[in-house]
Amino acid sequence: MPASTASEQPAGAARQLRFSGVQVDHRDGDGRPFRVLDVPEFTVAPGALIGLRGPSGSGKTSLLHLAAGLFSPDAGSVGWGDVAISTLPGAARDRWRRETVGFVFQDFHLVPELDVLANVTLPASFSGWRRTAGQVARATALARRMGLADLRRRAAVLSRGEQQRVAIARALFNAPALILADEPTASLDPAHAAEVGALLVEIAAESGATLLCASHDQALLARMQHVVAIGDGPLHLKEAA
Amino acid sequence: MNPLPMVIADLRALRWTAAAIVALVALAVAIGVAIGAQERGLRQASARAADDFDxxxxxxxxxxxxxxxxxxxxxxxxxxxxxxxxxxxxxxxxxxxxxxxxxxxxxxxxxxxxxxxxxxxxxxxxxxxxxxxxxxxxxxxxxxxxxxxxxxxxxxxxxxxxxxxxxxxxxxxxxxxxxxxxxxxxxxxxxxxxxxxxxxxxxxxxxxxxxxxxxxxxxxxxxxxxxxxxxxxxxxxxxxxxxxxxxxxxxxxxxxxxxxxxxxxFPAEVLVGLYRTLGDVGQVLSVASVLNAVLILAAIFLLLVAVTGLRRRRYAVLRALGAPRAYVLLVVWLGMAGLVAAGCLAGLGLGAAATLAVSGLFEAQTGLRLSFALGRPELAQVGLILLLGSLAALIPAALSYRQSITAGLRG
Known part of the structure; x- marks a missing residue:
C-alpha cells in the first residue's frame, strides 16, 4: 500500500508503473470478440513524462483507464510499485485512486454549477466533511499557478482554456503521484493548447509525478521525455522527437 | 465524505424541474392532509356544537x-x-x-x-x-x-x-x-x-x-x-x-x-349516522388522494431515473477522480430524497393553509368553526409518502452505484 496521505500533504513519491501480459477484449456489433489492447510488458519509471501516441481506437484511453484502475484487464496485471492495482478490491482501489491519481479529460468535465474553488476542491469532499483552510489555500495556490485569478466564477461561464486549467488544478489537488491525461489539449484552440500543455508538463515535472498523456498533439508530445506508439506492435519507449 | 456540494450542484442543474417536482409532491401531500384534517375537524366541531343538547x-x-x-x-x-x-x-x-x-x-x-x-x-x-x-x-x-x-x-x-x-x-x-x-x-x-x-x-x-x-x-x-x-x-x-x-x-x-x-x-345518535356516511366519503377521498400521490411519485421517479441516466458521465467522472461508490450513491439518493422531503414539508404547510381556507368558507356557510390540527393520520400519511419516495430513490442511486466507470466516461 502507498503511504496513506491526507490531501493537503504531498502524496507518496511516484513509483514504477508496470503493465504485464495485459490483454483487453471487447465484442464488436456481431458479438465477435476482438482485442483492444495487448501489452506483453510495459514499464514506466517513477517521475517519467510519457506521451502516448496512436490512431483513434488503438487503446490509448483503455491504457489510461487501466492505469487508473477504472477497470480490470481480461488478462495480466497492472502494478504501481508493489500495489497490484488490477486486483485491488473495489473500496481499496477507489481509495488508492483518490490518493494517487490525478485525471485530466479531453472535455474537462467540470461541474458547471460549481465555482472554480469548489471544482478544484471537489476531491476533498470524497473523503472529508469540511474543506480545511489548508485545502482552500492549496486550491487557491494551484489556481493561481494555473493563471486563474477569480475563484468565485462558475465553471459554466469559463472559456475552454480556463476550464481545462481548472480541471488540471483539480487533478493536482490531492498532489497525485500519477497524472493521467487523455487528450488534454484536443478541445482547445492552438494558442490555448500550447499554454495548457506547457503548464501540465511543467507542473508534473515540478511535483515529481509520473505523467502519462495520450495525445495527437505533436507539440504536446514533443514536451514529453518519451513517446510510446500504440497500435503497431509491442509498446516500447522512444525518445521524444 | 461530504456529497452535499454535488447534491446542490445537481439540484441547481435541475432548477425549475426541481421546483416543479417539489410543487407536485407538495400538492399531492396537501390534498391528502387537507381531506383528512377537514373530515376530523368537521366531526369534532359538529360534536362540540351538540354538546349541550343531551x-x-x-x-x-x-x-x-x-x-x-x-x-x-x-x-x-x-x-x-x-x-x-x-x-x-x-x-x-x-x-x-x-x-x-x-x-x-x-x-x-x-x-x-x-x-x-x-x-x-x-x-x-x-x-x-x-x-x-x-x-x-x-x-x-x-x-x-x-x-x-x-x-x-x-x-x-x-x-x-x-x-x-x-x-x-x-x-x-x-x-x-x-x-x-x-x-x-x-x-x-x-x-x-x-x-x-x-x-x-x-x-x-x-x-x-x-x-x-x-x-x-x-x-x-x-x-x-x-x-x-x-x-x-x-x-x-x-x-x-x-x-x-x-x-x-x-x-x-x-x-x-x-x-x-x-x-x-340523543342528537349523538343522529351524528353517529352522519359521521358514518362522512367517514365513508372521507375514506374514499383519502384512498383517492393516496392513489394520486402514488401516481405523482411514480411520474417523478421516472423523471429522476431519466435524469440520472443523462448524468451517467458526470458520475463516472466523479469516480475517476477518486470518489467512492458510496459517494455517488449518496449524491443521487440525497438529491431525490431531498426533493421528496421538501415536497412533503411544503405539502404539510399547503395542506394546513388549504384546510384553514376551506374551514373559513365552511364556517361562513354554517357557523361551525372547524379547529385545525395536523393529526397522527395525516403525519403518518406524509411519513409514508416520504418513506416510499426515499425507497424509490434508492433504485436510480443503486443503478449509478453499479454503473461501470469506463462505460460512463464513454458517455
Missing amino acids: LLIGAPGSQTQLVMSAIYLQPEALPLIDGRLINELSRDPRVAAVAPLAFGDIARGHPVIGTTLAFAGRWGRLQPSEGRLFTREGEAVLGADVTYRLGDKIEPSHAIAGHWPKRGVADAEEASHRHEGHAYVAVGRLPRLGSPFDRAILVPVESVWEVHGLGNGHAGEDAALGPPFDGQRIPGVPALVVKPRAVADAYALRARYRQGGTMAF
Whole structure:
C-alpha cells in the first residue's frame, strides 16, 4: 500500500508503473470478440513524462483507464510499485485512486454549477466533511499557478482554456503521484493548447509525478521525455522527437 | 465524505424541474392532509356544537331535520309539540333541566331563538362577555357574531323556510314578513361557542309567543320568566332540550317520550349516522388522494431515473477522480430524497393553509368553526409518502452505484 496521505500533504513519491501480459477484449456489433489492447510488458519509471501516441481506437484511453484502475484487464496485471492495482478490491482501489491519481479529460468535465474553488476542491469532499483552510489555500495556490485569478466564477461561464486549467488544478489537488491525461489539449484552440500543455508538463515535472498523456498533439508530445506508439506492435519507449 | 456540494450542484442543474417536482409532491401531500384534517375537524366541531343538547324532544318526524334545525339552526318549518310538556318535564325528578327552543323568526338574517335564561347561559356554563343575559320579556342576548350592538332595537320577521338570508342585512323578503310593532333590545353578548349559535339572537320564549299573538304562557302579564308556565293556554314549541340527571334517566326519558305524540332521541345518535356516511366519503377521498400521490411519485421517479441516466458521465467522472461508490450513491439518493422531503414539508404547510381556507368558507356557510390540527393520520400519511419516495430513490442511486466507470466516461 502507498503511504496513506491526507490531501493537503504531498502524496507518496511516484513509483514504477508496470503493465504485464495485459490483454483487453471487447465484442464488436456481431458479438465477435476482438482485442483492444495487448501489452506483453510495459514499464514506466517513477517521475517519467510519457506521451502516448496512436490512431483513434488503438487503446490509448483503455491504457489510461487501466492505469487508473477504472477497470480490470481480461488478462495480466497492472502494478504501481508493489500495489497490484488490477486486483485491488473495489473500496481499496477507489481509495488508492483518490490518493494517487490525478485525471485530466479531453472535455474537462467540470461541474458547471460549481465555482472554480469548489471544482478544484471537489476531491476533498470524497473523503472529508469540511474543506480545511489548508485545502482552500492549496486550491487557491494551484489556481493561481494555473493563471486563474477569480475563484468565485462558475465553471459554466469559463472559456475552454480556463476550464481545462481548472480541471488540471483539480487533478493536482490531492498532489497525485500519477497524472493521467487523455487528450488534454484536443478541445482547445492552438494558442490555448500550447499554454495548457506547457503548464501540465511543467507542473508534473515540478511535483515529481509520473505523467502519462495520450495525445495527437505533436507539440504536446514533443514536451514529453518519451513517446510510446500504440497500435503497431509491442509498446516500447522512444525518445521524444 | 461530504456529497452535499454535488447534491446542490445537481439540484441547481435541475432548477425549475426541481421546483416543479417539489410543487407536485407538495400538492399531492396537501390534498391528502387537507381531506383528512377537514373530515376530523368537521366531526369534532359538529360534536362540540351538540354538546349541550343531551336529549331532544320534538314532534314525530325526521330526527335529522330536528337536529339540523335545533342545533345547527338551519331554517325549516317544523310541527310543534304541546307546551305543557315543559311543565311536565321540569317536574320530572329524572330531569336536571329542560328548555324550549322556539325558532322561526329572523332579524337581519340572524335566527331569533326563544328559550329560557338557563339555556341561554348553557345551563350555567357561559357568562356573557358583554352586558348581561335577558331578565324580562323584550330583551335579547346576542351570539358572538351577531351584527347588532348592545342597546340596538331588534325587529324580528317571520322566516321563510328555504329562504337563506344574508346575515347582517335585512333583505326585502325579511322586511315583508316583519312582525310589526314588536322589537327586542339587545342587553348582552355571549362568548364565542364555535357553533351556529354564535349567529343567533336568544330571547325569552315568552316573547316569541307574544310576537306571534299567543300570549306569554303565564297567568299574569308580569310573571317571572321561565317554567313553570301556568297560563290558561301554553303555546307549542318545535323542540325541547332536556338535560337528564343520569345516564339511566336519559334512556328512561327517551323511552317515555317516544310515545304519545312526541319523539325523543340523543342528537349523538343522529351524528353517529352522519359521521358514518362522512367517514365513508372521507375514506374514499383519502384512498383517492393516496392513489394520486402514488401516481405523482411514480411520474417523478421516472423523471429522476431519466435524469440520472443523462448524468451517467458526470458520475463516472466523479469516480475517476477518486470518489467512492458510496459517494455517488449518496449524491443521487440525497438529491431525490431531498426533493421528496421538501415536497412533503411544503405539502404539510399547503395542506394546513388549504384546510384553514376551506374551514373559513365552511364556517361562513354554517357557523361551525372547524379547529385545525395536523393529526397522527395525516403525519403518518406524509411519513409514508416520504418513506416510499426515499425507497424509490434508492433504485436510480443503486443503478449509478453499479454503473461501470469506463462505460460512463464513454458517455
